[in-house]
Amino acid sequence: MATLKVTTLLVVVMLLPLLTNSIQVNVDYSDPRYDKMLNTCIDSKNHKVKPGPEDKLHNQCSPWKRRSCCTHQTTHDAHHTKMYNFDWNHCSQKKNLSDKCRRHFIQDLCFYECSPNMGPWTVKVNNKFRKERFYKVPLCASDCTTWFEDCAEDMTCTDNWVQNMEWVPGLGNRCPGNSSCHTFAEIYRTSKNFCETVWDHSWEVKDDNQHCMRLWFNSSIGNPNDAVARWKTVQIFQAMKGGGGSRSVTWSSWLSAVVVVAMTNIFARL
Ligand SMILES: *[C@@H]1O[C@H](CO)[C@@H](O)[C@H](O)[C@H]1NC(C)=O
Ligand SMILES: *[C@@H]1O[C@H](CO)[C@@H](O)[C@H](O)[C@H]1NC(C)=O
Numbered sequence: 234m235a236t237l238k239v240t241t242l243l244v245v246v247m248l249l250p251l252l253t254n255s256i257q258v259n260v261d262y263s264d265p266r267y268d269k270m271l272n273t274c275i276d277s278k279n280h281k282v283k284p285g286p287e288d289k290l291h292n293q294c295s296p297w298k299r300r301s302c303c304t305h306q307t308t309h310d311a312h313h314t315k316m317y318n319f320d321w322n323h324c325s326q327k328k329n330l331s332d333k334c335r336r337h338f339i340q341d342l343c344f345y346e347c348s349p350n351m352g353p354w355t356v357k358v359n360n361k362f363r364k365e366r367f368y369k370v371p372l373c374a375s376d377c378t379t380w381f382e383d384c385a386e387d388m389t390c391t392d393n394w395v396q397n398m399e400w401v402p403g404l405g406n407r408c409p410g411n412s413s414c415h416t417f418a419e420i421y422r423t424s425k426n427f428c429e430t431v432w433d434h435s436w437e438v439k440d441d442n443q444h445c446m447r448l449w450f451n452s453s454i455g456n457p458n459d460a461v462a463r464w465k466t467v468q469i470f471q472a473m474k475g476g477g478g479s480r481s482v483t484w485s486s487w488l489s490a491v492v493v494v495a496m497t498n499i500f501a502r503l
């Protein structure tokens with residue numbers, strides 16, 4: 234009789250972590266850190282302090298106007314100036330960037346300047362222009378493929394434009410000394426390699442059926458990337474609360490419960 238009671242008690246005690254674990258995976262949406270992660274702009278040269286609506290954003294950046302980290306001026310510059318002194322035409326002796334390729338880089342720049350969804354992928358950096366950057370943002374494979382295909386016959390001299398360019402003070406980037414210009418198709422081979430390498434792993438290519446970002450969207454039906462950021466934020470919060478290993482904690486508590494119950498039964502019989 235006594236053994237049965239002890240056993241029952243122990244089982245209940247050992248099941249408690251299991252119950253609390255399943256409670257913990259719920260995210261506290263009132264936590265200010267949750268809002269901060271979902272409604273934030275990176276700390277960088279042109280970004281606003283917080284996302285907000287804009288009356289008008291220029292051309293390809295207009296989808297973000299309901300909630301954006303960019304101003305109209307920034308989106309105008311993204312289309313018409315050499316932002317950050319970075320020259321896409323670094324192989325101009327052979328070929329300037331084609332219009333169809335260029336529009337993808339403008340779209341990418343709009344995303345960079347305007348997106349309010351980058352909180353979960355923001356990391357600190359030590360750079361003249363910016364204190365934070367994106368890292369491994371999931372990009373939908375089909376967006377990456379059209380970008381690469383439209384640039385396949387354009388020219389570049391190095392795969393990683395962040396790490397490998399030479400910088401001439403006041404002038405901007407130029408091809409590294411021992412490089413030569415080749416087509417994107419020759420330099421990158423695959424769309425995945427292109428998207429992930431060109432901006433030094435700002436992007437990570439994911440299948441379209443996974444949670445991934447869209448560079449182009451119809452803003453009248455909302456920004457589809459909001460949901461991707463919410464998904465990632467919930468993941469990050471769950472990992473923080475569960476210590477990243479809630480399942481293994483659960484299994485170990487099960488295992489210790491079994492061991493303790495067995496021992497109790499053995500000792501009770503002695
Ligand atoms: C690329 O553009 C620059 C500046 O407009 C021009 O000087 C150069 O000739 C162009 N290159 C080619 C290959 O057309
Ligand atoms: C330039 O050449 C050197 C020596 O061959 C090599 O180590 C280096 O990686 C090259 N730089 C670039 C940017 O390709």
Ligand SMILES: *[C@@H]1O[C@H](CO)[C@@H](O)[C@H](O)[C@H]1NC(C)=O
Pocket residue numbers: 451452453454
């Ligand atoms: C955007 O979505 C709206 C509403 O569904 C639709 O009426 C409009 O034609 C779409 N625009 C484009 C460019 O697809």
